[in-house]
Amino acid sequence: xxxxxxxxxxxxxxxxxxxxxxxxxxLEVVAEVARGDEVLPAVLEHxxxxxxxDVEMPGLDGLSAAREVVARVxxxxxxxxxxxxxxxxxKQAMEAGASGFVVKDTPxxxxxxxxxxxxxxxxxxxxxxxxxxxxxxxxxxxxxxxDVLRAASDGGTVADIARELVLSEGTVRNHLSNAIGKxxxxxxxxxxxxxxxxxxxxxx
Amino acid sequence: xxxxxxxxxxxxxxxxxxxxxxxxxxLEVVAEVARGDEVLPAVLEHxxxxxxxDVEMPGLDGLSAAREVVARVxxxxxxxxxxxxxxxxxKQAMEAGASGFVVKDTPxxxxxxxxxxxxxxxxxxxxxxxxxxxxxxxxxxxxxxxDVLRAASDGGTVADIARELVLSEGTVRNHLSNAIGKxxxxxxxxxxxxxxxxxxxxxx
DNA sequence: ACCTGGCCATGACACCTGTCACGGCCGGGC
DNA sequence: GCCCGGCCGTGACAGGTGTCATGGCCAGGT
Numbered sequence: 001x002x003x004x005x006x007x008x009x010x011x012x013x014x015x016x017x018x019x020x021x022x023x024x025x026x027l028e029v030v031a032e033v034a035r036g037d038e039v040l041p042a043v044l045e046h047x048x049x050x051x052x053x054d055v056e057m058p059g060l061d062g063l064s065a066a067r068e069v070v071a072r073v074x075x076x077x078x079x080x081x082x083x084x085x086x087x088x089x090x091k092q093a094m095e096a097g098a099s100g101f102v103v104k105d106t107p108x109x110x111x112x113x114x115x116x117x118x119x120x121x122x123x124x125x126x127x128x129x130x131x132x133x134x135x136x137x138x139x140x141x142x143x144x145x146x147d148v149l150r151a152a153s154d155g156g157t158v159a160d161i162a163r164e165l166v167l168s169e170g171t172v173r174n175h176l177s178n179a180i181g182k183x184x185x186x187x188x189x190x191x192x193x194x195x196x197x198x199x200x201x202x203x204x
Numbered sequence: 205x206x207x208x209x210x211x212x213x214x215x216x217x218x219x220x221x222x223x224x225x226x227x228x229x230x231l232e233v234v235a236e237v238a239r240g241d242e243v244l245p246a247v248l249e250h251x252x253x254x255x256x257x258d259v260e261m262p263g264l265d266g267l268s269a270a271r272e273v274v275a276r277v278x279x280x281x282x283x284x285x286x287x288x289x290x291x292x293x294x295k296q297a298m299e300a301g302a303s304g305f306v307v308k309d310t311p312x313x314x315x316x317x318x319x320x321x322x323x324x325x326x327x328x329x330x331x332x333x334x335x336x337x338x339x340x341x342x343x344x345x346x347x348x349x350x351d352v353l354r355a356a357s358d359g360g361t362v363a364d365i366a367r368e369l370v371l372s373e374g375t376v377r378n379h380l381s382n383a384i385g386k387x388x389x390x391x392x393x394x395x396x397x398x399x400x401x402x403x404x405x406x407x408x
Numbered sequence: 409a410c411c412t413g414g415c416c417a418t419g420a421c422a423c424c425t426g427t428c429a430c431g432g433c434c435g436g437g438c
Numbered sequence: 439g440c441c442c443g444g445c446c447g448t449g450a451c452a453g454g455t456g457t458c459a460t461g462g463c464c465a466g467g468t
Contacts, residue, residue, distance in 0.1 A: 010287065015312025016220030019227060034309075083214065105238075108219025142444060155393030158425070171446050177426055188425085189359030189393050348415060362455070375416050381456055392455085409468100416463080424455065433446080438439105 002119050005031045005048040007039050007065065008081075009057045017052070017081075017111075024112045036060030040068045043076055050119050053098075055082040055089055061202055063089070063096050070097030077118045081111075087132045088139060088199025090125065100124030139200035140182045148175040150201055153192045206323050209235045209252040211243050211269065212285075213261045221256070221285075221315075228316045240264030244272045247280055254323050257302075259286040259293055265406060267293070267300050274301030281322045285315075291336045292343060292403025294329065304328030343404035344386045352379040354405055357396045 004021060006029060008014040018029045031046040033039055037059035043051060051069055055062040066078045079100040080093045093101050100118045102111065103126050114124045141149065151161045158176075162169045176188050185191040195201040208225060210233060212218040222233045235250040237243055241263035247255060255273055259266040270282045283304040284297045297305050304322045306315065307330050318328045345353065355365045362380075366373045380392050389395040399405040 010308040011310060012285070012306075012308040012312050012315060013217050013220065016217065016224040019224040019312075020220040023223060081216070102216075104214040104216040106215060108216050108223075111216060144445065155389065155391045155395070155397050157391060168447055170448060173426065174428095174446085177428090180426075185359065186426095187359045187361060191359070193359050346414065372417055374418060377456065378416085378458095381458090384456075390456095412465105412467080414463105414465090417461085419458105419460090421457085422455100423457100425453085427451085427453100429450090430448085431446105432448105434444090435442105437442085 002027050002050060002115060003030045003046070003048040004028065004115065005033070005039070005042055005046065005051040005076075007033045007036070007042075007052065007057065007062065008054040009034050020108060021112060021115070027112060027115060034058075036062060036065040039065040040072060043069050043073050047073075048076055050077045050079055050115055052079050052081050052115070055080060055084070055093075056203075063092050063202075066093065066096040066098050077121075079114060079118045079124065084199075085126065085129050085132075086197065086199025087129065090129055090199075091138060092199070101129070102126055103129065139195075139198070141179055141195065141200055145175045145179045145182070146195075146201060148172055149179045149188070149192055149195055152176060152188050153196075153201065153203070205232050206230055206254060206319065207232055207234045207250070207252040208319065209233075209237070209243070209246055209250060209255040209280075211237045211240070211246075211256065211261065211266070212258040213238050224312060225316060225319070231316060231319060238262075240266060240269040243269040244276060247273050247277050251277075252280055254281045254283055254319055256283050256285050256319070259284060259288070259297075260407075267296050267406075270297065270300040270302050281325075283318060283322045283328065288403075289330065289333050289336075290401065290403025291333065294333055294403075296403070305333070306330055307333065343399075343402070345383055345399065345404055349379045349383045349386070350399075350405060352376055353383045353392070353396055353399055356380060356392050357400075357405065357407070 004027060006014050006017055014032050021027045021029055030048050031042045033042050036057040053062040053065055062080060069076055069078055078098040080098050081102055083104050085103045090101050100114055100123060102114050117124050147165060148161060151164050158169050158172050162172045180188060180191045183191040183194040185194055196203050208231060210218050210221055218236055225231045225233055234252050235246045237246050240261040257266040257269055266284060273280055273282055281303040284302050285306055287308050289307045294305050304318055304327060306318050321328045351369060352365060355368050362373050362376050366376045384392060384395045387395040387398040389398055400407050
C-alpha cells in the first residue's frame with residue numbers, strides 16, 4: 001500500500017485527484033493540504049511514501065516545500081504535479097530533490113503509474129518537457145537581475161523597485177536593461193513575460 | 205440519471221473530476237473535451253443535461269462556449285467551474301446565460317450538489333464571489349479602452365499597439381491614460397494587473 | 409434640434425525609461 | 439598574483455510614456 005499526500009490549493013482539484021487515486025487498489029491518500037507551508041508538518045505527522053505537490057501554492061511555493069521535505073524526510077519521495085509546463089520549473093524541481101515532474105494535462109491514467117514509479121525509486125519526467133528543458137537550458141539571468149525583474153512584475157515604477165530592493169535607481173535601470181537584452185525583449189513587461197513563460201521567474 | 209459534459213484543458217483535472225462525479229449514483233459523464241471550440245459539437249452529439257465549463261481554455265474561452273451552448277441547445281444547462289474567482293467573470297458568465305458559477309477551491313463534495321441544483325433549474329453562485337461582484341460592480345472601462353489595455357498586456361510599445369489596432373499613437377496613449385486613471389494605477393502594467401484581477405480583461 | 413458621451417486625432421510638454429560609458433568593489437579560478 | 443565576472447553606483451542622452459488641451463465625428467436620449 002503506497003501512502004500519499006496531496007498538496008494543491010484548489011480544493012476541487014485536490015478532492016478530485018484523491019477520488020481518482022483512491023480508485024487504485026495499491027494507493028491510499030493519507031493527507032491533503034491546501035498551502036505550501038502545511039506540507040512539511042503534514043508529512044511529519046502522516047509519514048506518506050510519496051508527496052504530490054503543486055508548484056503554485058499560497059504560503060510557500062511547491063519548489064521550496066519540496067526542498068523542505070527532501071531535507072527533513074528523505075524517505076518521502078516528491079512528485080511535482082503542476083499546471084504550467086515551464087521548462088525552468090523542471091530544472092528547479094530536480095535541483096530541489098524532487099523525484100518526478102508531471103504536467104496537469106498529461107493523461108489521467110498515467111498519474112498512478114508515475115506515483116508507482118517514483119515510489120519504487122525511479123525518476124519520472126514529462127518527455128516533451130525534458131527535451132524542451134535541455135535545449136532551452138537554464139536561466140541566463142543573474143540573481144540580481146531576477147530580483148529586479150520580479151519586483152518589476154507588478155507594474156511598479158523604477159523608483160518603486162529601487163525603494164523595495166534598497167538600490168539606486170540607476171542600478172535598477174541597469175539590471176532591467178540587462179534582463180531586457182538577455183530575454184530578447186524590448187520592454188520590461190515583455191521581459192517579465194518571457195522570463196515567466198520559461199520558468200526563470202516565479203510569478204506573483 | 206444526469207448526463208454530464210466536462211470541459212477543461214488539463215487532462216489530469218478533467219479525469220479527476222470525472223472520477224469524482226462518477227462516484228455519485230445519479231451522475232454520468234457522457235463526454236469530455238479539452239478545448240473551448242470542441243464544446244458545442246460534443247453537446248450536439250451527446251446531448252448532456254449539464255455542461256461543466258472551465259473559463260480558461262484554448263481555442264475558445266469558456267464564456268463564449270457557454271453563449272454558444274445556451275443559444276443552440278437551451279435544454280443543456282451550463283455550470284462554469286473556474287480557477288480564478290475574478291468578480292467580473294461571474295457577471296459575464298451570467299450574461300452569457302450560465303446557470304451556475306463555482307470556484308475550484310470550493311469543497312469537492314459541493315460540486316455534485318451544484319450539478320443537481322443546476323439540473324433542477326436553480327441557479328448556483330459562489331456566495332462570497334456574489335457579494336464581491338455586487339460591491340465591485342461592472343467594468344468602468346469602455347470597449348475601446350479594454351481593447352487597448354488588452355493589446356498592451358503582452359508588453360508591446362505604443363507603436364505596436366497602434367499598428368495592431370490600426371489607431372493613431374496619440375489615441376492609444378489617450379485610451380491607456382484613461383484606463384490607468386479609471387483603474388487607479390500609475391502604470392499601464394499596473395492597470396493591466398488590476399483589470400485582470402477584477403475580471404475586466406481576459407488574459408492572453 | 410439639442411445635448412451627452414464615446415471614439416478618434418493632433419500637438420505639446422514634463423517625466424520616466426532604456427541604453428551606454430565609465431568606475432569601483434569583491435570572490436573564484438587559472 | 440592576476441584576471442574575470444557578477445554586483446553596485448554615477449552621469450548623460452535619445453526616445454518612449456503619461457497627461458492635458460483642443461477639436462471633429464457620430465449614435466442615442468430628451
